[in-house]
Amino acid sequence: MIDLSQATPAELRSMIRNNELIKPTAGMANGYAQANLAILKKEHAFDFLLFCQRNPKSCPLLDVTEIGSPIPAFAAKSGDIRTDIPKYRVYKYGELVEEVTDISNYWEDDMVGFLIGCSFTFEHALLNNDISIRHIEEGCNVPMYKTNIPCIEAGIFHGKMVASMRPIPQKDVVRAAQVTSRFPAVHGAPIHIGDPEAIGVSSIQHPDFGDPVTIREGEVPVFWACGVTPQSIAMETKPEIMITHAPGHMFITDIRDEKLGVL
Amino acid sequence: MIDLSQATPAELRSMIRNNELIKPTAGMANGYAQANLAILKKEHAFDFLLFCQRNPKSCPLLDVTEIGSPIPAFAAKSGDIRTDIPKYRVYKYGELVEEVTDISNYWEDDMVGFLIGCSFTFEHALLNNDISIRHIEEGCNVPMYKTNIPCIEAGIFHGKMVASMRPIPQKDVVRAAQVTSRFPAVHGAPIHIGDPEAIGVSSIQHPDFGDPVTIREGEVPVFWACGVTPQSIAMETKPEIMITHAPGHMFITDIRDEKLGVL
Missing domain, CATH: 3.30.2040.10 (PSTPO5379-like domain)
Structure with a gap:
């Protein structure tokens, strides 16, 4: 049995991608940062990015994907935000419509993913x-x-x-x-x-x-x-579609915790 | 003669707005942060905001105005980025076309101002x-x-x-x-x-x-x-219009230097 606390982020993302690990990620890949996820369509991406810039204590951004790209190039080059989270929540007009383990079917060319630091x-x-x-x-x-x-x-x-x-x-x-x-x-x-x-x-x-x-x-x-x-606030605005991680089911990045220390 | 090093940011912005102070701002309003300025139209604002988010050492954002608003509400509630800088540079398609002391005539409803930290x-x-x-x-x-x-x-x-x-x-x-x-x-x-x-x-x-x-x-x-x-990079992309401060002629904010210290 693999020790999940000592597994690498890439190993864990691969297991999650293959639906071999559908559970909360606390305690996995010790020493590496995990992230909250919010996916919005481009029409709201500027406002949301600006919201994060203005509220860095609530919404500290670790990475923002290029429009239409599911790859978080800074946080995890080999990652894919459509498949590498154990459980997602899909919201339409502010209502939770589905929990899924893969959002490839929901992905559109004008979507932007925001990875937000986690405690x-x-x-x-x-x-x-x-x-x-x-x-x-x-x-x-x-x-x-x-x-x-x-x-x-x-x-x-x-x-x-x-x-x-x-x-x-x-x-x-x-x-x-x-x-x-x-x-x-x-x-x-x-x-x-x-x-x-x-x-x-x-x-x-x-x-x-x-x-x-x-x-x-x-x-x-x-x-x-x-x-x-950010999820709570985005929900209140009721965008046509917003996709997030399910609570506790985070994206495991390649960023070492200590590299986020400012001093 | 007023001691510019001891004047308040609001006093100095008012003098600058009235064209009573057309010179570099180094040494003015000691203890308050000054800022670089970049103004772009909305079509490039998301990309530029994302660029700043990804390159925080070069482009540390102090404030971003609402689309169409010249008020930097966080950095200086009583400020106006169209008038409160001693000298501006207007670039069209990457070429410097004019240096002016007021950009009200250039301002459009889809412009966004970026105030970037200064050394x-x-x-x-x-x-x-x-x-x-x-x-x-x-x-x-x-x-x-x-x-x-x-x-x-x-x-x-x-x-x-x-x-x-x-x-x-x-x-x-x-x-x-x-x-x-x-x-x-x-x-x-x-x-x-x-x-x-x-x-x-x-x-x-x-x-x-x-x-x-x-x-x-x-x-x-x-x-x-x-x-x-950011100016150097934005110039290379040759946007239709971009407005910046002239070198050394900064925007004087209401933010105390020490409040920018993280520890």
Whole structure:
């Protein structure tokens, strides 16, 4: 049995392409960055690219494909965004219409793929600093919340930031901010430390996405901008078609985590 | 007589708008970021935005205006990119046709303005670290060179990186790399340290743009990606119309230099 944590990104993408690995990608190809995916048609690509440029904490771009090309040349030369994700979601006019393992049938010559940084990279950095991650300990999804923090509009795209939350012991909060600041391409520094209500989160035990986690005595809720933001916002605009990865089923890139560190 | 180094960005933009200040902006509004400008029509805006996203060292975007709007809402809410630069250059099909102090007559409803980070910010940071800047000492322009380093293509835009060079004493080279690494939005870390020929620069005393400067015994030529790159590359593609600032005549933003520091 192959150790998926030690497999190369290319090996894993090949298995995924052949439908031999239809499951969440957390823990696979340790040390390599994984990415969120959003595919839109060209008519919305400029607005969405501009939205990402204006909101780099929520939407840190790792790669954007050429119009009509499914190859993410910078993130994975041998990759194909139509086949190399274990599970996709197809949305039409903002409604989920299908989950599939291959989107070749949906691909059109005017489509553009956006690969957006994912928090796995900074979670590894936190773990390497002996800061544990509660949702990993508890074997569930990270809790995510709609905040009251407006994103900067771009063309048709507008809405509020979605943030993920990790409880951090008080003594480790400063270090957690330092460690994640090094990785702006995967959401970077926290967007808020402490009081959830200050950013419009009324019930920390009822996340809008993902699962609730335990917050222990002496721990502080720390919030980071979340890669669900662009999907959430794009859905609100109800484009004719938009294709994304299914939650947790990410694109595994050839980019080493450490190469995303700015210092 | 007003001290231009202590004037606010808004005061200076107003003077520039009224044609009371038609000169290079170096040394004005100390502590605030200045920006390179490129204006293109919408048909090329997606490709150019993608080019900037793929080449962040040469083309670090500070702001992109909405299609048809001359207001850089993020960089300067009260600014107007049609009037607030002391001198503009208008290019048609890659040829310089006019230098003007106001481009209102050229403005069209499908134009998009790109404000790109400028090295003034990281030069201040170097000076604050007691690392002197030779071209400032010698009262001339920074020397700039066409390198053999290819930019990553995007649509119609492709070509080589232009780099600026500053001679740095050997003992300060590491510190210079650290200090400028903090500012990715204004070109960031050096792209090369040492041998000019390694990046295709055959004669350090004959820059392609700007002026030659003295390199003293014990000093190392250090190269940074330069904001002239996008103009140089856009010129090669010969768009119907492109408007830029004239060299040294920058857009003065409301963004404090220090807020561009990533850590």
